Amino acid sequence: MKDTTPQTETVIEVRGLRNQFGANVVHDNLDLDVYRGEILGVVGGSGTGKSVLLRTIAGLQRPAAGTVRVLGIDVLNADEDTRAALESRWGVMFQDGALFSSLTVRENVEVPMLGIDGLDPDLRRQLADLKVSMVGLPYSAGEKYPSQLSGGMRKRAGLARALALDPEIVFLDEPTAGLDPIGASEFDALIRGLSHSLGLTVFLVTHDLDTLHAVCDRIAVLAERKVLVTGTMEDMLKVDHPWVHEYFHGPRARAAQAQGAGD
Numbered sequence: 476m477k478d479t480t481p482q483t484e485t486v487i488e489v490r491g492l493r494n495q496f497g498a499n500v501v502h503d504n505l506d507l508d509v510y511r512g513e514i515l516g517v518v519g520g521s522g523t524g525k526s527v528l529l530r531t532i533a534g535l536q537r538p539a540a541g542t543v544r545v546l547g548i549d550v551l552n553a554d555e556d557t558r559a560a561l562e563s564r565w566g567v568m569f570q571d572g573a574l575f576s577s578l579t580v581r582e583n584v585e586v587p588m589l590g591i592d593g594l595d596p597d598l599r600r601q602l603a604d605l606k607v608s609m610v611g612l613p614y615s616a617g618e619k620y621p622s623q624l625s626g627g628m629r630k631r632a633g634l635a636r637a638l639a640l641d642p643e644i645v646f647l648d649e650p651t652a653g654l655d656p657i658g659a660s661e662f663d664a665l666i667r668g669l670s671h672s673l674g675l676t677v678f679l680v681t682h683d684l685d686t687l688h689a690v691c692d693r694i695a696v697l698a699e700r701k702v703l704v705t706g707t708m709e710d711m712l713k714v715d716h717p718w719v720h721e722y723f724h725g726p727r728a729r730a731a732q733a734q735g736a737g738d
Contacts (some may be wrong), residue, residue: 484511486644486676487532492541501527503700505541511643514670514677515705516687519697520718525680528697532678533567534558546643563590565644566637570652573633574621580607580632581617587639606635608638611665629660631665633708638669647679651686663689684722696722 487509494502501524509515517525530536532543534550543550548561566587574583584603588594606619610631621629637645643688651659652664667690670677679691686710687694695705696719706713711723 485509486511486546488542488544488676489528489532490542492528492531494524494531494536494542495539500700502538502697505701507695507702509676509678510693511676512670512674513692514666514679514690516691516694517678517680517697518682518687518694518722523700525697528566529648529678529680532645533565534562535567554708559590563587563640564642565605565646566640566642567646568630568633568637568648568650570649574629574636576621578620578621579617580612580621580624580635583621583632584617584636584639587636591640603635603639606638607632609638609669610635611661626653627662630662634665634669638673642675643672644676644678647677647681649680649682651681651683652658656685657687658663659683662691666690714736 485508487507489505489507492502492505492507493500501522505528507528508576514631517528518665519525531538531551532545532627534543537551541600545561548566550558550561556644574580575586581600581663585599585604588599588602590600604614606720609613612628612631612635616624616628616632621632624632633634634647634650637647638735647666660690663686666679669675691703691708693707694711696703696711698715698718700717703716704710704719708723711719713718714723
């Protein structure tokens with residue numbers, strides 16, 4: 476685990492956020508801060524809007540109310556050029572990679588680079604190969620199509636694409652969902668290693684208790700349409716709330732904690 480000394484620089488600031496779909500209010504007056512260099516794990520029960528929150532911060536979902544500031548910029552009110560420049564400073568990995576099926580892995584990773592004026596195609600290809608290597612895929616994977624890859628390899632390819640522009644922030648939506656325990660553990664180690672070596676801030680939506688123990692510096696719990704509590708794993712164990720207590724004290728939590736203690 477990395478040093479959890481309190482950080483002072485807030486790179487994501489959410490205030491008074493309200494998301495709703497018709498009469499269904501998902502978030503109401505939600506506040507959240509994310510600090511530079513940390514891995515923040517976002518958890519919550521079904522329907523609490525974990526992925527909706529990620530998409531809202533990344534500018535893919537416009538809220539009904541509230542403010543979102545990323546790297547000091549008002550995401551919701553930025554002009555087109557400012558927004559484009561900001562988006563080049565973060566990367567997003569969706570569930571199962573969300574790759575373009577008609578493109579090879581290399582071509583998928585090159586997609587974000589196509590917006591860089593004057594970038595030589597040969598250099599773009601070399602940079603894509605570098606990102607593929609960084610996420611632990613063999614060179615040969617760059618020539619393959621998503622349908623030719625295993626689920627774990629598709630996730631790694633999706634992460635490579637998220638890293639294409641050397642972002643400061645990476646958003647990960649359920650990165651270990653669907654992986655077997657060994658694959659999930661390897662992906663946790665990959666996230667932790669890349670965060671340390673590249674100085675990334677990671678916003679990680681997950682339901683995986685092993686990932687929370689192995690990777691996250693802080694945890695934010697979504698409940699009652701807001702961020703109910705944030706803190707370390709130790710802090711979560713002290714929270715007196717029915718869902719939080721069951722989640723962090725249940726049998727799966729005890730198994731994850733025992734596994735974490737043994738690593």
